[in-house]
Amino acid sequence: MDSIKQAIDLARATEGGARRAAVSVPDPARPGLHDPQFRQVRLSEADLEQTRIVAHGVGTPNGRYYDMLRAQVLQEMDQNSWQFLAVTSPTVACGKTVTSCNLAMSVARLPERSVLLVDMDMRKPMVANYLGLESDPGIVGVLEERRTLGSALIEASIGPSKLLVLPGEVAASTSSEWMASQTMATLLQTIKRDFRSRTVIFDLPPMLIGDDVISILPRMDAVILVTGVGTTSVADIKECQKHLKQSNLVRVVVNKVTDIADDYHAYY
Ligand SMILES: Nc1ncnc2c1ncn2[C@@H]1O[C@H](COP(=O)(O)OP(=O)(O)O)[C@@H](O)[C@H]1O
Numbered sequence: 001m002d003s004i005k006q007a008i009d010l011a012r013a014t015e016g017g018a019r020r021a022a023v024s025v026p027d028p029a030r031p032g033l034h035d036p037q038f039r040q041v042r043l044s045e046a047d048l049e050q051t052r053i054v055a056h057g058v059g060t061p062n063g064r065y066y067d068m069l070r071a072q073v074l075q076e077m078d079q080n081s082w083q084f085l086a087v088t089s090p091t092v093a094c095g096k097t098v099t100s101c102n103l104a105m106s107v108a109r110l111p112e113r114s115v116l117l118v119d120m121d122m123r124k125p126m127v128a129n130y131l132g133l134e135s136d137p138g139i140v141g142v143l144e145e146r147r148t149l150g151s152a153l154i155e156a157s158i159g160p161s162k163l164l165v166l167p168g169e170v171a172a173s174t175s176s177e178w179m180a181s182q183t184m185a186t187l188l189q190t191i192k193r194d195f196r197s198r199t200v201i202f203d204l205p206p207m208l209i210g211d212d213v214i215s216i217l218p219r220m221d222a223v224i225l226v227t228g229v230g231t232t233s234v235a236d237i238k239e240c241q242k243h244l245k246q247s248n249l250v251r252v253v254v255n256k257v258t259d260i261a262d263d264y265h266a267y268y
């Protein structure tokens, strides 16, 4: 929980101030699979950069932060044979989706790895939007059994890298129920069984807006908490810390850092 303490220190130091740029606070292995049966979409580099998805190529500005986060997270996941990684934040707009997409892209670039990115934020699904994909059909169609999992999955490629994406769909009024449902548990078991070789990254809703995340956390192997400098308060982080006591918190990402970014990053 050292990283929680560090995030609290930074939130305390910057509460009330506006900041921006992504920095990770400290902390993968399987063969890359080609899945020709899924819908295939080629992503546009220019469009990705518009939505701050920068980890698709080596040497992209800011991309190195996600590669560092990737190395830290995968190391810990490998050591523990973990497959499911949850990305959440205390409140909205901290940068969960930007972090999830960049981390997934960064993992996808590793030749011996493969990744599945699941948009599980049914309150505000943005993964498809940020990647430039169609979101219909998405996860709700699968949960409601209108679609098979296979028909909802998209194999997105950029350069030589490929990542598998399960787009999200809005189900704001039922998100909490879905998260706690047996149907969701079964979907997660199916993903675990059918995509055993992949690291699965789940872009979750914020922790403090309902019980959605609390319900799903026991089914996740590891968690990244994304905090937004100037957005996240010390009280928010402490509240999340209470809910994360039983979870494997692998990293706290301090997002939207500007002036203090270099010092802070060096600190980690
Ligand atoms: N490091 C960053 N610097 C500046 N803006 C960012 C950064 N990360 C995310 N944003 C912006 O903040 C907004 C919220 O990000 P998003 O990832 O959608 O948050 P969340 O998924 O937590 O709601 C978006 O407009 C995004 O472009």
Ligand SMILES: [Mg+2]
Binding pocket: 096, 097, 098, 121, 124, 125, 126, 203
């Ligand atoms: Mg989001």
